[in-house]
Every structure is written in C-alpha cells, then in structure tokens.
Amino acid sequence: MRRAARAPLLTLALLVLGSAASAADDAQSAGGGSEAPALERRGARLRLAGLPPLIAAEEVREHLETGLTTTFVLEATARDGNGRKAEGGARAAVRYELWDEVYLVSTIGADGITMRRRLESFEQLLEWWRGLALTLLEAPDLDHSGRWEVRLALSLVPFSQSEQDDAQRWLTRSLEGGGSPATEELAEAAEGGPAPLRGLLDVLAVTSIARRSLRRWEWRLTSAPGGR
Amino acid sequence: MNLRATLLAVLAMALGAALTLAVVQSRLGAPWLSLAAHPEVLAQLDSSMADLKRLAETDPDNAAEYRRRFAETERLSRRLRIVAHNRERLARRQGWALGGALALVLLATGSGLVVRQHRDQARLERLSGALGALAAGDTGIEIGDRRRDEMGTIAAMIERASRTMARDRRRLASLENLSAWQEAARRQAHELRTPLTTARLLLDRLERQAPGHTADAASMRHELERLAGSVERFAAFARLPAPRPEPGDLGELACEFAATFAGAWPGLTLRAVPAVGPLPVAVDRGMLRQVLNNLCANSAQATTRADGPPAGTVTLSAFREGGRAVLEVADDGPGIAAAVRRWLFEPYATTRAPGEGMGLGLAISRKILLDHGGELELTRTSDAGAAFRLLLPPALPDARAADDGGA
Numbered sequence: 001m002r003r004a005a006r007a008p009l010l011t012l013a014l015l016v017l018g019s020a021a022s023a024a025d026d027a028q029s030a031g032g033g034s035e036a037p038a039l040e041r042r043g044a045r046l047r048l049a050g051l052p053p054l055i056a057a058e059e060v061r062e063h064l065e066t067g068l069t070t071t072f073v074l075e076a077t078a079r080d081g082n083g084r085k086a087e088g089g090a091r092a093a094v095r096y097e098l099w100d101e102v103y104l105v106s107t108i109g110a111d112g113i114t115m116r117r118r119l120e121s122f123e124q125l126l127e128w129w130r131g132l133a134l135t136l137l138e139a140p141d142l143d144h145s146g147r148w149e150v151r152l153a154l155s156l157v158p159f160s161q162s163e164q165d166d167a168q169r170w171l172t173r174s175l176e177g178g179g180s181p182a183t184e185e186l187a188e189a190a191e192g193g194p195a196p197l198r199g200l201l202d203v204l205a206v207t208s209i210a211r212r213s214l215r216r217w218e219w220r221l222t223s224a225p226g227g228r
Numbered sequence: 229m230n231l232r233a234t235l236l237a238v239l240a241m242a243l244g245a246a247l248t249l250a251v252v253q254s255r256l257g258a259p260w261l262s263l264a265a266h267p268e269v270l271a272q273l274d275s276s277m278a279d280l281k282r283l284a285e286t287d288p289d290n291a292a293e294y295r296r297r298f299a300e301t302e303r304l305s306r307r308l309r310i311v312a313h314n315r316e317r318l319a320r321r322q323g324w325a326l327g328g329a330l331a332l333v334l335l336a337t338g339s340g341l342v343v344r345q346h347r348d349q350a351r352l353e354r355l356s357g358a359l360g361a362l363a364a365g366d367t368g369i370e371i372g373d374r375r376r377d378e379m380g381t382i383a384a385m386i387e388r389a390s391r392t393m394a395r396d397r398r399r400l401a402s403l404e405n406l407s408a409w410q411e412a413a414r415r416q417a418h419e420l421r422t423p424l425t426t427a428r429l430l431l432d433r434l435e436r437q438a439p440g441h442t443a444d445a446a447s448m449r450h451e452l453e454r455l456a457g458s459v460e461r462f463a464a465f466a467r468l469p470a471p472r473p474e475p476g477d478l479g480e481l482a483c484e485f486a487a488t489f490a491g492a493w494p495g496l497t498l499r500a501v502p503a504v505g506p507l508p509v510a511v512d513r514g515m516l517r518q519v520l521n522n523l524c525a526n527s528a529q530a531t532t533r534a535d536g537p538p539a540g541t542v543t544l545s546a547f548r549e550g551g552r553a554v555l556e557v558a559d560d561g562p563g564i565a566a567a568v569r570r571w572l573f574e575p576y577a578t579t580r581a582p583g584e585g586m587g588l589g590l591a592i593s594r595k596i597l598l599d600h601g602g603e604l605e606l607t608r609t610s611d612a613g614a615a616f617r618l619l620l621p622p623a624l625p626d627a628r629a630a631d632d633g634g635a
Contacts, residue, residue: 066305066306066309067302067305067306068306068309068310098277098298098302099281099295099298099299099302158309158310158313159306159309159310159313163306163310164310166303166306166307167306167307167310167311170307171307171311207321208314208317208318208320208321208322209310209311209314209317209318210314210317212313212314214313
C-alpha cells in the first residue's frame with residue numbers, strides 16, 4: 001500500500017530528472033548499436049530485463065572511472081493499441097571508488113525499490129548492467145492484453161546532485177578569493193567578500209554548474225504481454 | 229549637444245564597451261576556466277592519487293594519512309571535472325554577468341547623460357530667455373542659476389549686466405534731473421543778480437542821502453548779502469565744473485582729509501581707518517574734499533545738541549568691494565528719517581530751518597561722484613548713525629572721459 005502511494009512521486013521525480021537530462025545540448029537520438037534493451041510485461045507492470053553493454057564503450061567507461069557518480073536515467077513511455085499513454089522511469093548510479101578500486105552501484109525503479117551493491121571489477125559491473133532489472137512503469141489504465149509501443153530513453157548524467165552542490169559551493173568560494181583546501185573552512189566561517197558581489201558570484205556559480213547528460217540513447221520497442 | 233547626439237554617443241559607447249567586453253571575455257575570461265580544468269592538471273591529480281595509494285602500501289603505518297590526502301585530492305579532482313564539464317556554460321554565464329553589469333553601468337550613464345541633457349537644455353532656454361529680456365531692455369533679470377559651470381557663469385554675467393544697466397539708467401536719470409535743476413539754478417541766479425545789484429545801488433544812495441537811518445540800512449544790507457550768497461550758491465551749483473581727475477590712493481586721501489580737517493568742526497572727531505592695501509583711483513582731489521566736507525558738515529549738524537557744540541565721530545574707511553574703490557563715511561548721529569531718504573539726493577531738499585541751508589550739498593556731492601563714473605549711496609542708517617559710501621571706479625582713463633561723463 002505504502003509502496004503504491006510512493007510510486008507516483010518517484011515517477012514524477014524521475015521524470016523531472018529525465019527532463020533536465022533531456023535538455024542536454026549533445027543529446028543523441030541514436031540506438032545503442034545493434035542490441036536493444038530487453039523488456040518484460042507482467043500485467044500492468046513494465047520492467048527492464050537487461051541493457052546492451054553501453055558502459056563498455058570507451059567514452060562511457062572513461063567517465064565511469066573518474067570517481068564521480070555517473071547516473072543513468074531511464075525514461076519510458078508506453079502506448080497501447082487504443083492510443084492511451086503511460087510514462088515512468090528508473091535510475092541507476094555508478095561510482096567508482098578510487099581508493100578501493102571497486103564500483104558502488106545503486107538503483108531505484110518506478111516501484112520505489114532500491115538496491116545497492118559493491119562490484120569488485122568492471123567485468124562484474126558489466127554483468128550487473130546486462131542483467132539490470134528495474135520496474136520502468138506501472139500502467140493500470142493501459143490495455144494489458146495487447147501490445148504496447150514503448151519508447152525508452154537512456155541518459156548519462158556525469159555527476160550526482162550532491163557532487164553538483166559541493167562543486168557549486170567550492171566554485172563560489174574560489175571566485176570570492178578562497179577555495180584552497182586549507183582555507184575552505186576559514187572561508188566558510190568568514191563568509192568574506194562584499195555581500196552584493198558574493199550574491200552575484202553565488203548566482204553565477206549556482207546557475208552555471210548544472211547536471212546535463214553527456215549522452216543519450218533512445219529505442220522504440222514493442223512489448224507483448226507476459227514476454228519479452 | 230542635443231538629445232539625439234547624446235543618444236548616439238551613448239549608443240557608440242555601448243557598442244565600444246560590448247566589443248571590449250567580447251575581446252576581454254574571449255582573451256581573459258574563458259581561458260582561466262580552461263586552465264583550471266586542463267587535462268594535464270587532472271592527469272597530475274590522478275597521478276598524485278596513484279602515488280598516495282602506493283605510499284599507503286609501502287608505508288602502512290601512515291596509511292590513514294595517505295588516505296586522507298587521497299580523499300582531498302580526489303575531491304578536488306571531482307570538482308575540477310565538474311567545472312570542466314560546465315566550462316562553456318560558466319564562460320557564457322560569466323559573459324552574461326559582465327555584460328549585464330556593463331549594460332547597467334551604461335544604462336545608468338546614459339540615463340544620467342539624458343537627464344543632464346534635459347537639465348542643460350532647460351538652463352539654456354532660461355539663459356536664452358534672459359538674454360532676450362536683456363536685449364529688450366529688461367533690467368530686473370533674476371535667473372537664479374548658481375551652479376559653478378559655464379552656464380552658471382553666463383547666468384551671473386547676464387544678471388550683472390542687468391544690474392549694471394539698471395544702475396546706469398538710474399544714473400542717467402539722476403544726471404538728467406540734476407541738469408534740469410542746474411539749468412533752473414542758472415536762470416534763477418541770472419534773474420536775481422540784476423535786481424540784487426539794483427537794490428544794492430539804491431541802498432548805497434539811500435545811505436548817502438539819509439545818514440540818520442544807519443541801523444535800518446545795515447539790516448537791509450545784511451539781508452541783501454544773504455540773498456547774494458544764495459544767488460552765488462545757485463550759480464555755483466549751475467556752473468559745477470567737470471572733474472579733473474588725478475591719480476591717487478583713496479585710503480591716503482581719506483587719511484589726509486581727516487588730518488587736515490581735524491578741527492574744522494568743533495566737537496566732531498574725524499577718524500580715518502587705514503586701508504588694507506593700495507586703492508588707486510583717478511579723482512579730482514578738490515571735488516573729493518568738497519564731497520567729504522559736505523558729508524562731515526551734515527554729520528556735524530546731525531550730532532549737534534541743542535545745548536552745545538556737536539559731539540560725535542565721523543569714521544572714514546577705505547576699502548575695495550566688487551572691483552570698485554569704496555570710501556565709507558559713517559557717523560554716530562541719530563540717523564536719517566525714513567521720510568527724508570526718498571529725496572535725500574534731490575536738490576533743494578533739506579531738513580534745516582529756512583535760511584540755514586538750501587539742500588544742495590548732497591545733490592552736488594552725488595553729481596560729483598556721478599561725474600567720476602561712480603556713485604554716492606546711503607548704505608545704512610539707524611539710531612546709531614548713518615553711513616554713506618563713495619563708490620569710485622579703480623581709475624578713469626583720462627580727463628576727457630570725465631568730461632564726457634559730466635556733459
């Protein structure tokens with residue numbers, strides 16, 4: 001019951017995130033090579049059952065190993081034969097722990113179920129990725145017995161919200177004349193600089209540092225009831 | 229500069245500033261971001277982190293410290309990568325911010341210029357109107373522009389010219405009035421001289437034919453002599469000569485007068501205050517002395533008490549004011565009544581009893597000052613005394629100028 005109530009909120013949050021990501025200048029509308037994601041239908045629920053090995057691509061992999069939290073945002077739009085539409089999404093985050101050289105992954109689906117794992121190697125990460133199973137949307141209003149046309153988009157967002165906030169604060173302090181690791185705490189305590197200038201720099205930093213997707217992949221798929 | 233020219237100038241400024249901003253932004257603004265997040269910097273940080281990990285392995289005792297430094301470096305690396313990711317956006321926003329600030333400055337400057345243009349236009353219109361009024365002969369012009377710039381200076385000059393015109397008109401009117409009075413005096417003197425001479429001759433004959441009436445004859449002669457004196461004063465007023473100015477120092481002339489005439493009026497003390505600096509003037513010394521004599525005689529009469537001789541002080545102070553040499557003659561008498569002030573300088577206006585004066589002293593004195601290109605003014609009067617000012621130009625070019633002025 002609680003999970004059912006939380007699902008629309010999560011869906012909305014994911015959609016907002018997805019919208020921000022989709023505003024990227026360099027978004028691409030190309031399929032991810034010859035392979036396509038696998039989908040499953042169980043009643044009103046549409047699930048992801050696996051993804052093509054996009055993270056093995058050089059451009060994605062080199063980004064994965066920067067130490068930043070790479071977020072993969074999935075946006076799904078389903079239409080049944082009557083033209084009715086439902087939207088949903090899910091999210092997967094990957095952070096490479098540079099000291100321990102392990103991948104810390106977390107996921108959240110449209111049903112609100114979260115999962116965290118620690119993967120020891122890239123091979124394990126790739127295996128996890130290929131078998132990634134996430135609820136994309138729950139559509140009780142759609143015709144469960146017919147086929148659904150599904151439009152699935154995957155966006156790669158290079159860092160997390162908390163990392164963005166941290167960079168904004170750091171940049172603000174740097175522009176105000178502080179910013180070195182040794183003086184950060186002092187700068188934070190002093191809040192130096194003339195207030196109007198500080199406010200302007202804050203606005204400049206806050207509005208300039210933003211999460212935009214680096215890559216975007218889209219697929220048009222068909223989902224049949226009870227199968228892939 | 230009109231409004232259109234101002235707007236064009238502001239537009240040109242804006243274009244110039246925008247061009248400068250574009251150059252500065254491309255050459256100085258964006259590169260620092262590229263420098264901060266340069267791949268070599270990031271590679272160096274990666275290398276540093278790898279070194280720290282190796283150090284932790286070879287020196288396990290300090291592994292915690294290496295880990296802490298590793299975390300700091302990693303944090304910096306993450307931040308720089310995020311900045312690098314947003315480099316173009318940051319540069320763009322920075323340009324917008326600078327452009328916005330520049331636009332605000334330009335807007336404020338432009339608005340200021342336009343407002344100033346409007347204000348200057350209004351001032352110019354006031355000046356133009358005042359000049360028109362001056363050209364039309366208006367002498368009561370008050371523009372009220374007290375700013376210390378060119379237009380303020382011009383406004384002050386117009387007001388000054390207006391005041392000078394007013395003074396010259398008053399002076400001209402006075403001279404015309406005095407000329408009329410002089411002509412009347414000349415005629416009166418001429419008309420009186422003949423019967424006066426006849427009366428004197430008849431009196432001489434009567435004295436010879438009737439020697440027994442000596443007392444009556446003496447009384448008649450006394451009256452005839454008084455009449456002759458009046459006729460001579462009429463004639464003197466009518467014949468008032470043109471001044472013959474000589475160079476001199478007004479302060480020294482005042483001191484000289486006070487010393488020479490110190491005992492001329494018993495009970496009246498003459499005091500001269502030395503001038504601070506030289507006060508060169510071109511003045512007819514005899515006429516100046518006549519004016520001072522008239523004023524001091526008036527003061528002596530004003531300070532005379534019913535029961536005795538005059539008891540007062542006349543102070544002569546020479547100084548410079550508004551480019552003119554001034555000699556102030558102030559007494560400590562009872563002052564001049566308000567009713568008298570209106571006709572104070574008119575001929576035949578007197579407060580003395582009949583027979584004691586003809587009221588020509590101040591009229592003649594003023595005529596003398598006017599003939600010098602100057603003025604005689606009553607500057608203050610109260611129960612504590614009265615003060616007259618002799619205003620003289622610094623110098624007269626030559627005697628002919630004075631002659632022309634007196635004609």
